[in-house]
Amino acid sequence: MSKGVRVPVPGTGLLATALLLIMMVMPNWAGAQRLAYTKGEPLFPAYEGWTDHADGSRSFLFGYMNENWEQTLNIPVGENNYFSPAPQDQGQPTYFLPRRNRFVFEVPVPEGFGEEDEFTWTVQANGHSYSAHATLRQDYYVDNVVIMSETGALGAGTSSPEIRANEPPAIALEGREQLRSTRVGQALTLVAKVTDDGQPPAEGFRNATAPEPDATSEELLQRALTQTSGSTVAKAVGLHFTWTVYRGPGDAVAFDPPQIKPWEDTRQFANSPWAPYWVPPELRKPSELPEDGRWHTEVVFQQPGTYVLRGRADDGGLFADQYVTVQVAAD
Amino acid sequence: MSKHRIIQGKQVPRHSLVACIVFITGALLAAPPLLAQSTTPPTGPELHLFAAEDFGIDPADVTFTRDIAPILQRSCVRCHREGGGGPMALTTYEQTRPWAPVIKYKTAIRDRMGTMPPWYVEKDIGIQHYKQDPSLSDEELAKIQAWADNGAPQGDPSLMPELQEVADEGWTIQPDLVVRSEDIFMEGGAPDWWGEIDSIPIPLEQDRYVRSVEIREVNDVPAAGTGRQTVGGRWIVHHLIYRTQVPGETREEATGWPVHEVGRNPDLFSPESGRLLKAGSEIRSESAHLHSSGIDTTAHLEFAFEFFPPDYEPKYEEARVSLGDGLNISIEPNADNQELHGYRVLQDHVKIIAYEPHLHAPGDRMCLEAIWDRQIETLSCVGYDHNWVRTYTFAENHEPLLPKGTIVHITGFMDNTRSNPNIPDPRNWQGSGNRSVTNMFIDLGIMLKLSDEEFVEEMAKRREVLDLDVNDHVIGCPLCMAKIPRFGESGDMPAEETTAAVNEGERSGTVNAVAAGGRE
Numbered sequence: 001m002s003k004g005v006r007v008p009v010p011g012t013g014l015l016a017t018a019l020l021l022i023m024m025v026m027p028n029w030a031g032a033q034r035l036a037y038t039k040g041e042p043l044f045p046a047y048e049g050w051t052d053h054a055d056g057s058r059s060f061l062f063g064y065m066n067e068n069w070e071q072t073l074n075i076p077v078g079e080n081n082y083f084s085p086a087p088q089d090q091g092q093p094t095y096f097l098p099r100r101n102r103f104v105f106e107v108p109v110p111e112g113f114g115e116e117d118e119f120t121w122t123v124q125a126n127g128h129s130y131s132a133h134a135t136l137r138q139d140y141y142v143d144n145v146v147i148m149s150e151t152g153a154l155g156a157g158t159s160s161p162e163i164r165a166n167e168p169p170a171i172a173l174e175g176r177e178q179l180r181s182t183r184v185g186q187a188l189t190l191v192a193k194v195t196d197d198g199q200p201p202a203e204g205f206r207n208a209t210a211p212e213p214d215a216t217s218e219e220l221l222q223r224a225l226t227q228t229s230g231s232t233v234a235k236a237v238g239l240h241f242t243w244t245v246y247r248g249p250g251d252a253v254a255f256d257p258p259q260i261k262p263w264e265d266t267r268q269f270a271n272s273p274w275a276p277y278w279v280p281p282e283l284r285k286p287s288e289l290p291e292d293g294r295w296h297t298e299v300v301f302q303q304p305g306t307y308v309l310r311g312r313a314d315d316g317g318l319f320a321d322q323y324v325t326v327q328v329a330a331d
Numbered sequence: 332m333s334k335h336r337i338i339q340g341k342q343v344p345r346h347s348l349v350a351c352i353v354f355i356t357g358a359l360l361a362a363p364p365l366l367a368q369s370t371t372p373p374t375g376p377e378l379h380l381f382a383a384e385d386f387g388i389d390p391a392d393v394t395f396t397r398d399i400a401p402i403l404q405r406s407c408v409r410c411h412r413e414g415g416g417g418p419m420a421l422t423t424y425e426q427t428r429p430w431a432p433v434i435k436y437k438t439a440i441r442d443r444m445g446t447m448p449p450w451y452v453e454k455d456i457g458i459q460h461y462k463q464d465p466s467l468s469d470e471e472l473a474k475i476q477a478w479a480d481n482g483a484p485q486g487d488p489s490l491m492p493e494l495q496e497v498a499d500e501g502w503t504i505q506p507d508l509v510v511r512s513e514d515i516f517m518e519g520g521a522p523d524w525w526g527e528i529d530s531i532p533i534p535l536e537q538d539r540y541v542r543s544v545e546i547r548e549v550n551d552v553p554a555a556g557t558g559r560q561t562v563g564g565r566w567i568v569h570h571l572i573y574r575t576q577v578p579g580e581t582r583e584e585a586t587g588w589p590v591h592e593v594g595r596n597p598d599l600f601s602p603e604s605g606r607l608l609k610a611g612s613e614i615r616s617e618s619a620h621l622h623s624s625g626i627d628t629t630a631h632l633e634f635a636f637e638f639f640p641p642d643y644e645p646k647y648e649e650a651r652v653s654l655g656d657g658l659n660i661s662i663e664p665n666a667d668n669q670e671l672h673g674y675r676v677l678q679d680h681v682k683i684i685a686y687e688p689h690l691h692a693p694g695d696r697m698c699l700e701a702i703w704d705r706q707i708e709t710l711s712c713v714g715y716d717h718n719w720v721r722t723y724t725f726a727e728n729h730e731p732l733l734p735k736g737t738i739v740h741i742t743g744f745m746d747n748t749r750s751n752p753n754i755p756d757p758r759n760w761q762g763s764g765n766r767s768v769t770n771m772f773i774d775l776g777i778m779l780k781l782s783d784e785e786f787v788e789e790m791a792k793r794r795e796v797l798d799l800d801v802n803d804h805v806i807g808c809p810l811c812m813a814k815i816p817r818f819g820e821s822g823d824m825p826a827e828e829t830t831a832a833v834n835e836g837e838r839s840g841t842v843n844a845v846a847a848g849g850r851e
Contacts, residue, residue, distance in 0.1 A: 034661065044663070044760035065661055065762055100661075100762055130664065132759055138623065139755040139768045141522040149525050150764040152658075156572060157525035157765045158618040164526060227675075231773045232657035233763045266658045274658060 039071035042128035043096060045121045048103055048150070049142035050134065058109040060134040061142060062092065062121055063102040072097055073125050074249055080124040083107070092121060095250040100264040102151055103319070109136070144168075148317035152235030152274060153200060166199040168318035169239060171311060174294070178324050184331040187256075187298040192322060194241050194293050194313040202238030202280045202316070210279040213286070228276040230266070235273045237316025238280020241295040246323065248307030256298040262312055273316060280316065301328040374750050376446075378439040381473035388470075390477035394486020395424050398474045401492055403427065406448050406465040409497055416501075418554050422494050424485045435479035438467055444695065444716035444751065449594070451714030452723060457699075458711055458806050460729035462599050463503065504543040504597050506635035508535065510614065517567040519557075519626040523766045531614040531634070533575065540605030540639040544588060545597035546571070550630035557625035565718065567628050569593045569767050572618035577611050586612070590775055591632070592689065592720035593622075593767075599724045601684045603646040604779050605639045622767045650681045650780035654741055655689075655773030660763040662693055662745050662770065669693075671743035671772045676736065680786035683731040683807070684777040686711050687722040688743070691770045692753040693761060696744035699774065703737045703809040710807045717753050717767065722776070728796045731807030732781075732789050743772045784818045791817050 034041060048061040066073065073096040075081040082088035090107045107119070119134040134140075145164050148154050154163070174191040182188040202208065211220055242259045244250070258271070265272035272278060281288035290296075301307065311322040383390040393399070403411070403421050411417035421427045427434070440446035442453045448465040467475070478484070498505070513529045548566045557564050570592050576585035586607050589598040600606055614634060656673045663669060688697035698712040710731050713723060725731070733739070747757050755768050763770050781789060790811045797805065805811045 044661070046762060047756075047759050065760060067661065100659075102762075130760065133756055135756065137755055138520060138625070141520070143522045145524055145526075146522050146766065149523070150766060150769060154525055154765065156618060157570065157620045158572070159526045160617060161526075227653075229653040230658055231653050231655040232765065232771055234657065264658060 034067055036069055037067065039068050040126050041067035041071075042130060043067065043073060043123055043125035044130045045123045045132035046102075047121075047132040047134045047140065049140035049146070050109065050136055051106075051142045058136075059106040060109060060119060061103055061106050062132060062134070063100070063104045064093075064096060064123070065100050066096050066098050066125075068098055068126075070098060071126075072250055074251075075123060075125060080129075082122055084120045084122065090121070094247040095245045096123075096125070097244065097250075097261075097263045098265070101262065102264075103147060107134075144318055148200075150233070151317070152233035153237050153317035155234055156232040163200045163317070166315065166317050167197050168320045169194050169196040169313035169315050171241075171313045171320050171322040173311070173322050173324065178322075179327070180324055181327040181329065182299075182301065183329045184301055184304055186331075187300050188326060190243065190297045190299060190309075190311070190324065192241060192295045192297075192311050192313070194239065194295060196239050196313070196315045199315065200237045200317050202236075202282055208236040208238065208279050208283060210283050210285050223277070224269070230276065233274075235316060236278050236280055237273075238282055239289065239313070239315045240273070240281055241311060241313045243297050243299065243309055243311050246308040246310040248305055249303050252301060252303040253307065253309075254300045254302070256300070259297070262314070273314070299326070301326070304328050304330040376440045376443045376750075378436070379441045379469075379472060380439060380476060381469050383473045383477035386470045386473050388474065388477065390481055393474050393478040393481065394484050394490070395427065395478065396486040396488060396491040398486075399427070399478050400424075402467060402471050402475065404492060404495060406467060408494070409501065409503070412494075412497065415497070416554070424488075424491070428483045428485075431479040431483035435476050438472055438475055441466075441472070443714040444753075446714070449716065449719035450721060451696075451716070453712040453714070456712045457709045458725060458729055458731070460726035462724040462726055463596065502545055502547075502635050504545045504599075504635060504637045506545070507539075507638045508533070508636045510534075510634050512614075512632040512634075515567065515619075515621065515630050515632075517621050517623055517628050517630070519623055519628070521621075521623050523569075523623075524621045525765065526619060527617040528571070528619050528632075533608065533612050533614065535608060535610050535612070537641070538607060538609050539636075539641065540643045540645060541600060541608050541636050542602075542605055542639050543597050543599045543637045544606075545635045545637075546591040546595065547633050547635075548630050549633060550624075550628050552624050552626070552628055552630075564624050566593050567621050567624050567630050568619060568632060569622045570618070570620040571616055571632065573614055573616035575608055575612040576615050577609050578613070580612075585615075589687075589722070589777070590689070592775075593717065594719040596721055598685070598722060598777075600777070601647070601682075601730075601779060602639075602727070604649060604684070604777075605643060605645050607645075608636060608638075620765065620767075647682070647779040647781065647785070650677075650679050650778040652677065652681070652739070652778050654739055654776075655771070657763050657771055657773065660761070660770045660772055662747050662761040664758050664760050665748055667695065667746040667748045667750065669745040669747065671745065673741045673743075673772060673774070675739050677733055677739060679735050680781040680783070681731075681733050681735075681737075681778040682781055682789060683710070683725065683733065684779060685722050685724040686713075687720075687775040687777075688713060688715055688741075689720065689771055689773040689775045690715050690717065690743055690745075691766075692717055692755070692768050693745040693747045693751060693770065694743065695746035695751065697774075698742045698744075699776075700740040700742070701731060701733050701737050701807065701809065702740055703734065706809060707740075708806060708809065728793060729807075732786065732793065732811065733807070734786065734810055737809075739774075741772075741774050745770075787815050788817055790815065 044065040046063045046065055048063050050058055050060050052058045076094050077089045083090045091105055093104060115136055120131045122131040149157055172193045180188060211223060240260050242262045243255055244262055245253050261272035264274040266274050268276050305328055307326045309324045309326060313320050408422050411421040413420050437447040442451045450466045510531050510533055512531050548568050552565055570590055572590050574585040574587050652675055654673055654675045660671060686699050694715040694717055696714050699710045701708050701710055747754055747761060749757055761770055793808060793811055
């Protein structure tokens with residue numbers, strides 16, 4: 001069977017020549033699904049949308065996609081990590097975790113920001129520079145239901161009045177103010193009290209189930225061999241709390257206990273709510289949800305300097321963040 | 332050797348080119364200002380152009396009444412008629428003539444976003460036999476192009492075919508039962524929303540198996556659109572995952588139905604696998620995805636069911652095969668032809684009834700492949716437009732028959748450039764998500780599960796119906812030519828030949844036991 005020739009339109013000689021010249025000076029984009037590289041790939045800043053608040057103010061929401069499965073990136077605010085128009089520092093991270101990280105931070109929409117204005121976050125990593133362009137375009141309007149849906153808490157998009165009324169958890173950091181100090185190699189203990197309204201329910205909503213404590217090897221093997229769906233973005237819901245490095249050389253920081261990954265590690269049995277078989281702490285057997293809501297974490301730094309740690313309490317649908325600045329002196 | 336030679340270097344006639352430029356210029360002028368800041372120049376779709384002479388047709392002899400009206404009546408006027416939902420009627424010469432250049436342009440796009448009719452099967456790859464296929468043949472495109480290029484002459488009025496009444500109130504299927512939802516209101520400025528709709532009682536007094544189901548959204552969006560430039564502005568219900576459930580039944584006892592999506596065509600179930608609609612059941616959904624049209628919109632959904640005869644019993648059950656990847660989607664800014672891949676190993680022999688790409692705004696094309704042993708075969712490639720989500724139901728005796736162990740593979744092709752009018756801002760990276768402006772990548776098609784005996788029976792039937800000889804090959808049936816006789820029958824392949832084939836395969840280490848002898 002033959003077919004007709006495909007003729008690009010517009011096709012006038014002058015216009016076609018102009019387009020060709022433009023195409024020739026453009027980068028040669030790969031334009032294909034990437035292999036599972038561990039390092040060396042680009043990082044894409046992501047514009048997640050804009051939202052409004054009860055007081056009438058509005059915020060832009062940003063995240064990122066680090067294409068690398070292992071490489072974390074430390075990119076200080078400056079020529080490789082900046083906002084435009086100035087100021088360059090709008091509270092963005094300088095330490096980037098692997099893979100997809102949604103709704104990482106928000107920036108207030110400046111006064112007088114109009115429909116035609118835009119706000120740009122640019123990050124250069126591994127030799128590639130990309131920007132996220134924030135506008136108030138209607139398509140990017142985000143509310144809590146959108147956030148829950150986008151992170152995968154609603155599966156393919158299932159909700160109820162109760163779930164839509166979900167409120168984010170609350171964090172109360174115990175101890176001194178949000179500025180801490182310690183020394184290299186000396187453990188810093190952080191205690192965060194987390195409360196939540198219990199929505200969305202971990203059990204019976206997204207069907208995460210833990211194996212019984214006395215499950216046999218055969219039963220665990222069969223569980224592991226069962227293929228899962230994942231046709232849409234899907235996240236196991238259930239309250240959890242995670243510390244990560246937000247600014248500073250994050251590879252020099254160790255947490256005890258190991259923290260639940262706040263990034264989308266979608267590999268089987270990864271310690272991430274987006275991983276198949278991941279079970280939230282309250283459904284683990286025995287339950288790992290602190291009965292008093294107080295999450296204890298010890299942090300050890302291997303390099304001196306100033307760090308910003310982010311504690312995120314996440315009920316699976318919505319989240320709250322708490323930041324702590326830690327000044328680490330040399331040993 | 333086909334008699335249809337490829338037209339090398341054929342140019343778009345001048346007046347058609349003007350129409351195209353007007354069309355594209357209009358689209359660009361309507362685009363929001365920020366798009367003008369994108370670094371990627373927009374390009375128009377590629378056109379499929381044919382010379383009438385190659386079909387033995389004198390271009391000057393192509394007329395509306397004799398040549399064009401029958402094409403329009405078959406493939407266009409169901410919508411493009413007074414009250415039919417299309418933005419203009421194309422039922423008379425006077426109505427149609429002003430649109431001749433646009434008709435030429437839209438039909439020549441053929442299998443990509445923006446074409447009409449909205450059916451995107453690529454005609455040079457994969458299976459070519461589908462139910463309710465409204466697409467135009469090469470010869471029909473040649474006629475339209477010759478007619479438009481030649482001034483769109485009317486021809487002899489006496490040759491004008493009588494306009495057929497659109498039966499069944501415009502339904503594509505022949506409904507036995509129609510129910511409607513309550514009104515759904517969506518504010519013009521609202522964010523996307525997911526949740527429940529009110530249950531819809533179904534006035535059915537006895538259980539019936541459903542042959543086909545069709546859903547349409549009826550709303551108060553103006554026919555000319557809302558002016559909103561992004562995806563799906565004509566409709567507010569972007570998907571509906573629903574079931575029918577008798578009050579008191581559990582979710583597991585309910586009947587699930589194919590997902591309704593924006594701009595969808597009907598689901599046609601296999602004669603061997605109708606869906607059960609139980610007496611006294613009601614439509615329930617907690618997963619309606621609403622997307623603002625850009626203006627305050629009131630809509631409702633109408634559900635039409637066409638039944639099998641009352642004594643019908645299904646033969647096969649459905650295979651639950653989840654094919655797609657909704658998690659690791661990464662779409663670069665300002666780039667087209669970006670591939671996404673999804674795989675699944677079949678746990679059963681299957682018969683694929685329908686192929687249904689579900690992408691979102693950047694979706695441009697999706698292909699379905701079957702990988703059996705060493706061979707990779709493309710079953711279907713289709714274009715995609717998230718304003719018109721299509722399901723492609725294979726015609727009887729052309730459904731893929733795949734052995735268990737086959738790897739089914741989908742490849743999505745994403746266009747995140749200014750050329751894609753569904754994209755809000757192609758300068759931005761895009762990932763996965765449920766919003767219309769973030770991304771899904773799924774095949775929502777229908778597969779039936781076959782036992783060994785049923786699989787062999789289906790292949791034997793295929794050989795008979797298609798009258799296959801030893802040099803034939805059936806796309807989508809990698810084992811059809813293994814000539815495995817029906818269980819309990821003696822085959823036409825001599826036993827010694829079968830043994831020799833197996834031995835040869837064992838020596839080379841490549842022949843699968845199923846391929847050689849129907850065993851694993």
